[in-house]
Amino acid sequence: MSEDVQGTVLVVEDDAELRFVLQAHLHAVGFRVLQASDGAAAVGIAREQVPDVIIMDIGLPVLDGLQATRMLQADPVTAHIPIVILTAAGGKEDVVKGLEAGAQEYLPKPFDIAELLARVRTVHRLAKAHKDLDHLNSQLEAEVRAKTHRLQCLYEFMRDLNYxxxxxxxxxxxxxxxxxxxxxxxxxxxxxxxxxxxxxxxxxxxxxxxxxxxxxxxxxxxxxxxxxxxxxxxxxxxxxxxxxxxxxxxxxxxxxxxxxxxxxxxxxxxxxxxxxxxxxxxxxxxxxxxxxxxxxxxxxxxILRRTRLQRSVRILLQTLGLLAEYRDDETNRHLERVAQMVRILARRLQQDSPYASCINDEYVEMLVQAAPMHDIGKVGIPDDILTKPDKLTDEEFQIMKTHTEIGRRVLSKALDPELPIPLLEMCVEIAHCHHERFDGRGYPRRIAGKEIPLSARIVALV
Amino acid sequence: MSEDVQGTVLVVEDDAELRFVLQAHLHAVGFRVLQASDGAAAVGIAREQVPDVIIMDIGLPVLDGLQATRMLQADPVTAHIPIVILTAAGGKEDVVKGLEAGAQEYLPKPFDIAELLARVRTVHRLAKAHKDLDHLNSQLEAEVRAKTHRLQCLYEFMRDLNYxxxxxxxxxxxxxxxxxxxxxxxxxxxxxxxxxxxxxxxxxxxxxxxxxxxxxxxxxxxxxxxxxxxxxxxxxxxxxxxxxxxxxxxxxxxxxxxxxxxxxxxxxxxxxxxxxxxxxxxxxxxxxxxxxxxxxxxxxxxILRRTRLQRSVRILLQTLGLLAEYRDDETNRHLERVAQMVRILARRLQQDSPYASCINDEYVEMLVQAAPMHDIGKVGIPDDILTKPDKLTDEEFQIMKTHTEIGRRVLSKALDPELPIPLLEMCVEIAHCHHERFDGRGYPRRIAGKEIPLSARIVALV
CATH class of the missing domain: 3.30.450.40 (GAF domain)
Structure with a gap:
């Protein structure tokens, strides 16, 4: 029977003649056969060679069959090997003890060889089935583990990408x-x-x-x-x-x-x-x-798109500021200095002031970007007033003052009430209110104190 | 023995006296006992009640023990139930046939009751261990499946969020x-x-x-x-x-x-x-x-941040355009009309023209946003020239023409060569080149034909 060709049986029997008979029959049907003549030798061989089935006599020298069975059962290396015990005729108690020691089967001596082979085949087949199943199970488990691990890593990757x-x-x-x-x-x-x-x-x-x-x-x-x-x-x-x-x-x-x-x-x-x-x-x-x-x-x-958008906003704000300056007398670096000073002021307020709780890093960054827009409304002031070297007349000054209203109007026209954009709202605040004064003597609305948006109050100081 | 209390044994034996003895002993050590007196009844009861162990006589009426064993083995409902066959003294062939039919154990009659109980307990314990293991396995499997399913869903969720x-x-x-x-x-x-x-x-x-x-x-x-x-x-x-x-x-x-x-x-x-x-x-x-x-x-x-950034860019571009207009004579809706006409022209070119391959939806969107910026450089032109009702002198016209250079300079000053921003580069193209002419007679550089950026050529038509 080809399925048994590679099966190995350990025959443990002190009667050399009986051992030979068993060996011969088992070999004839395709088993490889190992032999031991006492219990201690049996345990040693079993541990070393791990046979598929053990046929174990009870009455053995050095270590008897029951003790050997218990030792084999207790050792994880050999615990899975099915043991068929051989008992002397009428040795019913030995059978019970043998089964309780962990043997799977027993054969009463003298035994019928056909029955012996049937028994050995059955236990071997059962043991093989369990072994295959275990192997399959651990393979499946390993696959599931690998798959779960991969999935877990991919999940964490996708999650972290979001951040x-x-x-x-x-x-x-x-x-x-x-x-x-x-x-x-x-x-x-x-x-x-x-x-x-x-x-x-x-x-x-x-x-x-x-x-x-x-x-x-x-x-x-x-x-x-x-x-x-x-x-x-x-x-x-x-x-x-x-x-x-x-x-x-x-x-x-x-x-x-x-x-x-x-x-x-x-x-x-x-x-x-x-x-x-x-x-x-x-x-x-x-x-x-x-x-x-x-x-x-x-x-x-x-990330590239977001960076481009952020830069676009920054560049466009700078450009708007530059345009307002274009017709004014200021030197070229004026807007940069404004931004720098606004940053220093806001940082100080953030660290230690009654306003510390309203000012976070994002607020500072917005303020630095929005501040250069303060005079954007000057685009709407006629050249002769804007660039007049002498003092303005009252009437001219009234026109000059409208640059705060113009600044507010131009930007807020484009704002959508459905989607508030804090940065642009701050630009409007600053353009509109950077000439108000804390004592209420500024323009255009003569508002005072905390009525004036914080952003405009900071820019007004610069 | 409390561990066996819930174990059920089916005794299949046509000898009523022997059946009673078996039943009595099994019951005494804590087994629930079912009884059948022939093979057909045994198969029926086993299918219905699924006992933990079956003790099966070989010589039975209606259906003999070997046939019944084979039927039980063939039925998935009962295949796992361990069967201990009872054989008449000396019936060695029955033992072999019984084991080959799928029985796990055999007991020769007359049997020792201690041995019988030991056998039943062993097979019951083994079967129980396997059943527990199977149960545990399927529980684990279900858990692994549920966990893997959750993980798979979470992975897909995180992946889809990115899109x-x-x-x-x-x-x-x-x-x-x-x-x-x-x-x-x-x-x-x-x-x-x-x-x-x-x-x-x-x-x-x-x-x-x-x-x-x-x-x-x-x-x-x-x-x-x-x-x-x-x-x-x-x-x-x-x-x-x-x-x-x-x-x-x-x-x-x-x-x-x-x-x-x-x-x-x-x-x-x-x-x-x-x-x-x-x-x-x-x-x-x-x-x-x-x-x-x-x-x-x-x-x-x-998404909120991205939307805000996108709107900010759009609003700032509109604002820049509005500012340029502010000092000019144009009516208020001029820029909107420009954007509309640019969109119509670009869409037509996209559908059917030699330029179809260069123009995709993104290009059209960029063009619509960038077009209103074309006259941004007019902010740098003095009022008296910009708003002069009469024809400009040659000298004044030379100054007027500089608005294309001013537009280019103001925006491109803020651009970063490390991070090209297509939208803003298009704004520069348009501001700089919207007065060039296809025949080379435009300004400021008198470039002609395809030397002029496509964006500026489209805007020049409006």
């Missing part, structure tokens, strides 16, 4: 997540540098990023270049070893484009190689790397 | 993910409406959102109000049924604040109740809801 504020943070998250989910030992991220038109290695793990030279977009040699150009991922195995250049130690690697699906094009390439287990990347690991590249590309793009 | 562009998309994702991960049947999301200072139910599942009245921030009654005010989550069980108001059918609910950790305060409240399984929320489900609320709050905040 990443800078390109560096995103690159770190990408590299760490690839390492955690695939065990890749070498990982690199190339990003397109628009100005120099080259792919530059911006992050590497397991190798020196600076050793990887930038790749000119006009040439795009190698795998990274191919992947960038085609926008298609590549999981490859270089047959017959590695050719120089990329410096990978293993010949298994995955290279995927950093690209968002919404047609924004490829912004870079993510490479991974040198798995800790030395095996090729599995389908699910490749899928994982693709997900990381995809979400990473989206996060990088979002 | 959500609107508040509505985020709210949908929040509600769907809470439902998928916890099985909650009723879910609601309240968001703070800054203008009305009320918590408004913006999304609901399993109930009518409009039936949930807005909650004034000044009062904040009920659980939602408490959670909003304290910023602390609440998992609760109303003892003794539900009080009206919230309209929950179940008395188990979880209510968590929508808050990001970085001190931006609470923006709303997420409520969940009515689990499909009717059980209280488990620790890991509550944790899940907290994660969803947290990431959801972050996404909503990001």
């Amino acid at each position: 990443a504020h800078t390109r560096d943070e995103v690159l770190d998250l990408i590299v760490q997540c690839v390492r955690k989910t695939t065990g890749a030992g070498r990982i690199s991220v190339f990003l397109l540098d628009v100005r120099s038109e080259r792919l530059v290695c911006e992050r590497a793990l397991g190798m020196d990023a600076s050793s990887l030279s930038p790749i000119p977009v006009s040439e795009l040699p190698g795998v990274t270049g191919k992947v960038f150009q085609s926008g298609k991922g590549l999981a490859a195995r270089t047959l017959g070893g590695v050719e120089g250049g990329d410096g990978y130690a293993s010949d298994e690697f995955v290279s995927v484009p950093l690209a968002t699906d919404d047609g924004q094009g490829v912004s870079g390439v993510l490479n991974a190689t040198d798995k800790a287990d030395g095996k090729p990347f599995r389908e699910e690991e490749i899928e994982c790397i693709r997900s990381i590249a995809h979400a990473g590309a989206k996060a990088l793009e979002d | 959500a562009h609107t508040r509505d998309e985020v709210l949908d994702l929040i509600v769907q993910c809470v439902r998928k991960t916890t099985g909650a049947g009723r879910i609601s999301v309240f968001l703070l409406d800054v203008r009305s200072e009320r918590l408004v139910c913006e999304r609901a599942l399993g109930m009518d959102a409009s039936s949930l009245s807005p909650i004034p921030v000044s009062e904040l009654p009920g659980v939602t109000g408490k959670v909003f005010q304290s910023g602390k989550g609440l998992a609760a069980r109303t003892l003794g049924g539900v009080e009206g108001g919230d309209g929950y059918a179940s008395d188990e609910f979880v209510s968590v604040p929508l808050a990001t950790d970085d001190g931006q305060g609470v923006s709303g409240v997420l409520n969940a109740t009515d689990k499909a399984d009717g059980k209280p929320f488990r620790e890991e489900e509550i944790e899940c809801i907290r994660s969803i609320a947290h990431a959801g709050a972050k996404a909503l905040e990001d």
Whole structure:
């Protein structure tokens, strides 16, 4: 019976003749047979060779069969081996003791050889089934563990991406997540540098990023270049070893484009190689790397868009300020000085003043951006009044004073009451109220004290 | 023996006296005993009552013990029940056949009662161990499945949040993910409406959102109000049924604040109740809801910030345009008309022209925003020239023409070569080149044809 060919039976019997008979029959049906003539030897052999079944006589020298059975049951190495005990005719008590010591089966001597073989086969088959099941179970468990681990890492990656504020943070998250989910030992991220038109290695793990030279977009040699150009991922195995250049130690690697699906094009390439287990990347690991590249590309793009928007706002505010100045007499650095002084004042108020609780870092930043807008309304004042070297007449001064109303009107016209934008609302406050005075003798509304917005009060001091 | 008290043994024996003896002994040590006097009855009883152990005689009427053993082994309901066969003295062949039919054990008649009980106990114990293990395994598996499912949903939620562009998309994702991960049947999301200072139910599942009245921030009654005010989550069980108001059918609910950790305060409240399984929320489900609320709050905040930034840019560009107009003669709606005409022209070019490939939706949007900036440089032109009703002298016209250079200079001064911002670069192009002519007879640089940026060529037509 071929299924039993590799089964091993340990025969423990002090009667050499009987041992020989047992050995011969078991061997004839395909079992490998080990032999022991006493209990102590049996325990030693069982521990060393771990047979599939043990046939154990009860009456043995050195260590009897019951003691040997108990010892084998107590040892985790041998506890799973089924034991068939042999009992002298009429030795009913031995049977009971043997079963209670942990034996699975018993055979009364003299035994029928057909029955013996049937018994051995049954216990062997049962033990094998359990062993297979255990093996399968632990395999499944390991797979579930690996899958759960990957999923947990991916989940944390996606969550942390939501909180990443800078390109560096995103690159770190990408590299760490690839390492955690695939065990890749070498990982690199190339990003397109628009100005120099080259792919530059911006992050590497397991190798020196600076050793990887930038790749000119006009040439795009190698795998990274191919992947960038085609926008298609590549999981490859270089047959017959590695050719120089990329410096990978293993010949298994995955290279995927950093690209968002919404047609924004490829912004870079993510490479991974040198798995800790030395095996090729599995389908699910490749899928994982693709997900990381995809979400990473989206996060990088979002950060770029946000940075551009923030800069746009800052630049446009500066520009508005500059335009107001353009027709005025002030020197060029006036607005910068205003911003600097506003920052110093606000920081002091933030640290120690009755206003400390209203002023946080964000407020200071807004104030610095909004302050240069204070005189924006001067755009609406005629040249002859704005640039008049002499003192203004009362009438001219009345016109001059309207620059605060003009400033308010121009900006607030564009504001949407449904979506308050604190920064622009502050610009309006400042443009409108920076000539009010704490004693109520300012303009245009002659409001006093805390009626004047804090932002305008700070700017009025500058 | 208390561990056996609930064990049930089916005794299959046609000899009524022997059956009684077996029953009596088994009962005495704590087994519940079922009886059958033939194989067919045994199979029926076993299928119906599923005993823990079967003691089976071989020679039986109607259906013999071997056939009955095979049938029991073949039926998934009874296949796991260990069978101890009883054989007549010397019936060695029956033993072999019985074991091969699937019996675990055999006892030769006449049997020793101590041995019988030992055998029954052993097989029962083994079977019980396997059953417990199987049960544990399937419990573990179910837990792993539930955990993996939750994790998968959370992963997908976090991934999709990265792609959500609107508040509505985020709210949908929040509600769907809470439902998928916890099985909650009723879910609601309240968001703070800054203008009305009320918590408004913006999304609901399993109930009518409009039936949930807005909650004034000044009062904040009920659980939602408490959670909003304290910023602390609440998992609760109303003892003794539900009080009206919230309209929950179940008395188990979880209510968590929508808050990001970085001190931006609470923006709303997420409520969940009515689990499909009717059980209280488990620790890991509550944790899940907290994660969803947290990431959801972050996404909503990001969208609000992004929207504010986008609007700020649009408003500032409009304002810049308005300022340029302020001193000019044009009517108030001029800039709006320019934007409208630019949009119509660009759309036509996008649909069918040699430029179709350069013009996508984003380009059109940028163009519409940038176009009103074309005359921004006029801020630098003296009033007497800008508003002169008569024809300008040559000298005055030379000054007038500088508005294109002024426009370019003012904006490009603020641009950062490290971070190209397409929108602002287009503004510079338009301000600088909108008086160039395709035939090269324009100003300031007298460039011609495709040398003139496409954006400026389109605006020049308006």
